[in-house]
Amino acid sequence: MHVHFHTLLQQVTPQGRRTHLDMxxxxxxxxxxxxxxxxxxxxxxxxxxxxxxxEVEPDHPLQDGDRLDLIPxxxxx
Amino acid sequence: MLIWRINVHERxxxxxxxxxGWKTLGGRGLxxxxxxxxxxxxxxxxxxxxKLIFAPGLLVGHMLSSCDRISVGGKSPxxxxxxxxxxxxxxxxxxxxxxxxxxxxxxxxxxxxxxILVIDSSGARFEPAGPIxxxxxxAAARSxxxxxxxxVAISLIGPGGEMQLRTAGxxxxxxxxxxxxINARGGLGAVMGSxxxxxxxxxxxxxxxxxxxxxxxxxxxQKAFTTALMNHPQTAVYRDFGTAGVARLCDTLGAIPVRxxxxxxxEDLESISGEHLRQTLLQRGGKANPTHACxxxxxxxxxxxxxxxxxxxxxxxxxxxxxxxxxxxxxxxDLDDVARLNWLVNDLGIDSIDAGAALGVAAEAGLLSFGDAxxxxxxxxxxxxGSPLGRMxxxxxxxxxxxxxxxxxxxxxxxxxxxxxxxxxxxTGVTYATNPQGADHTAGLTIRAKVDHLDPKAQIDVSxxxxxxxxxxxxxxxxVFAGFGFAASPESIRDLLNARYGWSVDTGIxxxxxxxxxxxxxxxxxxxxxxxxxDRLPEWMTEEPLAPTQAVFDVANEDLDGLYNW
Numbered sequence: 001m002h003v004h005f006h007t008l009l010q011q012v013t014p015q016g017r018r019t020h021l022d023m024x025x026x027x028x029x030x031x032x033x034x035x036x037x038x039x040x041x042x043x044x045x046x047x048x049x050x051x052x053x054x055e056v057e058p059d060h061p062l063q064d065g066d067r068l069d070l071i072p073x074x075x076x077x
Numbered sequence: 078m079l080i081w082r083i084n085v086h087e088r089x090x091x092x093x094x095x096x097x098g099w100k101t102l103g104g105r106g107l108x109x110x111x112x113x114x115x116x117x118x119x120x121x122x123x124x125x126x127x128k129l130i131f132a133p134g135l136l137v138g139h140m141l142s143s144c145d146r147i148s149v150g151g152k153s154p155x156x157x158x159x160x161x162x163x164x165x166x167x168x169x170x171x172x173x174x175x176x177x178x179x180x181x182x183x184x185x186x187x188x189x190x191x192x193i194l195v196i197d198s199s200g201a202r203f204e205p206a207g208p209i210x211x212x213x214x215x216a217a218a219r220s221x222x223x224x225x226x227x228x229v230a231i232s233l234i235g236p237g238g239e240m241q242l243r244t245a246g247x248x249x250x251x252x253x254x255x256x257x258x259i260n261a262r263g264g265l266g267a268v269m270g271s272x273x274x275x276x277x278x279x280x281x282x283x284x285x286x287x288x289x290x291x292x293x294x295x296x297x298x299q300k301a302f303t304t305a306l307m308n309h310p311q312t313a314v315y316r317d318f319g320t321a322g323v324a325r326l327c328d329t330l331g332a333i334p335v336r337x338x339x340x341x342x343x344e345d346l347e348s349i350s351g352e353h354l355r356q357t358l359l360q361r362g363g364k365a366n367p368t369h370a371c372x373x374x375x376x377x378x379x380x381x382x383x384x385x386x387x388x389x390x391x392x393x394x395x396x397x398x399x400x401x402x403x404x405x406x407x408x409x410x411d412l413d414d415v416a417r418l419n420w421l422v423n424d425l426g427i428d429s430i431d432a433g434a435a436l437g438v439a440a441e442a443g444l445l446s447f448g449d450a451x452x453x454x455x456x457x458x459x460x461x462x463g464s465p466l467g468r469m470x471x472x473x474x475x476x477x478x479x480x481x482x483x484x485x486x487x488x489x490x491x492x493x494x495x496x497x498x499x500x501x502x503x504x505t506g507v508t509y510a511t512n513p514q515g516a517d518h519t520a521g522l523t524i525r526a527k528v529d530h531l532d533p534k535a536q537i538d539v540s541x542x543x544x545x546x547x548x549x550x551x552x553x554x555x556x557v558f559a560g561f562g563f564a565a566s567p568e569s570i571r572d573l574l575n576a577r578y579g580w581s582v583d584t585g586i587x588x589x590x591x592x593x594x595x596x597x598x599x600x601x602x603x604x605x606x607x608x609x610x611x612d613r614l615p616e617w618m619t620e621e622p623l624a625p626t627q628a629v630f631d632v633a634n635e636d637l638d639g640l641y642n643w
Contacts, residue, residue, distance in 0.1 A: 007314050007322045012356070017352060053329060053501075053625070055529060072311075073310045073314060073525070074323055076397075076497070077396055
């Protein structure tokens with residue numbers, strides 16, 4: 001699966017901004033499992049979780065090839 | 078606080094106590110009440126019976142973070158209905174310091190000469206605009222500051238307002254004296270132009286802050302609110318990335334407008350993203366600044382100063398709505414190009430959302446190629462000349478679509494849809510359709526709601542709540558982003574109002590104000606001739622699937638019609 005980071009979660013490194021990464025999770029893993037693996041310092045309660053363009057809850061199951069977007073709280077422009 | 082009523086024909090000023098029915102209102106809510114009480118809903122928006130009203134919100138005047146906004150209203154020449162448009166900058170604070178609860182400009186001018194209206198503690202006077210008439214907003218603001226000094230607030234119009242174009246706005250100085258805080262939507266600049274006012278000067282020298290009945294209570298509530306705002310996770314996102322941080326979210330949801338709302342995902346998203354904008358500004362240095370406050374005392378600071386490679390400022394701010402409508406919506410991927418187009422529409426004094434949508438429609442008709450920023454600039458410059466082509470574009474997307482025979486025109490009630498395609502964020506589509514203001518994301522954006530944005534059955538309640546809350550915040554004079562501080566500390570609204578005015582309201586006051594405002598606005602529109610048929614998205618959005626979600630707008634009409642049954 002592919003994890004895409006938004007705004008504050010994008011780390012700037014000498015090689016550039018880290019916008020996304022690929023992750024391998026066991027069958028039956030959920031969005032919450034992916035978050036645990038990433039061990040983000042950002043409050044997960046303040047994240048919008050979007051899988052394949054739909055907003056989901058942490059217990060949403062993930063499939064091979066899914067795209068997970070992790071979006072720090074933002075309410076529009 | 079008083080009502081100041083100025084007749085532009087007589088050049089007279091009348092200062093009166095606030096009528097009982099208006100006393101508990103401010104900002105958008107007060108505008109709705111006055112318009113319903115005093116303006117014939119079927120009148121010509123650019124004629125003598127329409128009024129242009131400035132009203133600071135209930136909490137304006139105390140440098141409370143993000144709460145000094147100025148609401149301006151009248152009957153809209155763009156929608157034909159009620160219109161409120163609010164802006165940051167310094168006008169709200171100065172008008173509140175002058176003790177003005179509402180400034181009502183009425184009548185039709187006796188002559189054609191452009192005037193400057195100067196308001197200070199001694200009263201109001203008209204002065205000939207002279208050579209300032211005809212100038213673009215930036216040059217006009219410079220001349221006005223030379224004439225009236227740097228301590229005044231200024232509301233002014235550009236060539237778009239002078240030509241009474243339907244997308245003309247009213248521009249206000251930010252805290253750094255840049256005239257880019259705009260009452261942008263719905264053509265209120267044209268209404269100001271119809272009164273032959275190039276600018277209004279607000280000089281609060283010698284005035285005190287509005288009185289506070291319980292200063293200690295106000296101070297405690299202010300601290301609670303500010304702490305909640307500072308600690309809220311959204312504050313850091315807006316501080317670092319500004320509203321441009323929304324671009325990636327909209328792209329993720331398949332809702333960013335691309336090439337005249339034909340697609341919801343942009344192949345060059347990275348180059349117009351908020352993350353790219355921040356990195357670019359940090360690298361460029363000079364006058365580039367990714368974090369900037371439009372109002373004194375704002376702790377969020379979501380604005381920015383966009384500078385070119387030489388470090389010289391191109392425009393301030395560069396925001397998501399402009400990035401989407403004049404960037405991806407036109408197939409333009411270079412933020413420098415978008416910033417230059419943004420400067421042009423600011424100087425013309427027209428709404429960047431409606432101008433971007435009009436150019437998108439024009440591109441679909443073949444007047445320019447998508448991606449051709451140079452041609453987009455040439456077309457905007459036509460507006461300075463007053464050519465038929467320029468006037469068509471300056472009247473907005475709706476008229477442009479009618480003239481050019483384009484069916485894919487993104488408007489509701491004649492006003493352009495902002496940077497959230499309603500097929501992929503359907504709750505915001507409900508807001509666009511049903512709000513009395515016409516398509517306007519600031520009337521009730523639902524992008525942050527914990528909901529499947531593609532589910533047509535989940536959107537009515539979400540939109541209704543957002544619309545009520547926003548009408549409430551607009552009545553307080555609070556920025557939409559102050560809303561997340563208030564949401565985290567809901568008792569602070571009650572406490573601030575009770576301390577400021579000596580009231581005894583409860584925590585439901587925000588929704589009470591919001592519901593009352595929407596009810597008044599809807600009634601104005603009903604009397605102006607609006608029906609359920611006006612509470613609809615463009616038909617093509619219910620039929621044309623939006624890639625990549627392949628969504629159409631399919632919220633049932635009966636659900637839309639029931640939104641106001643609360």
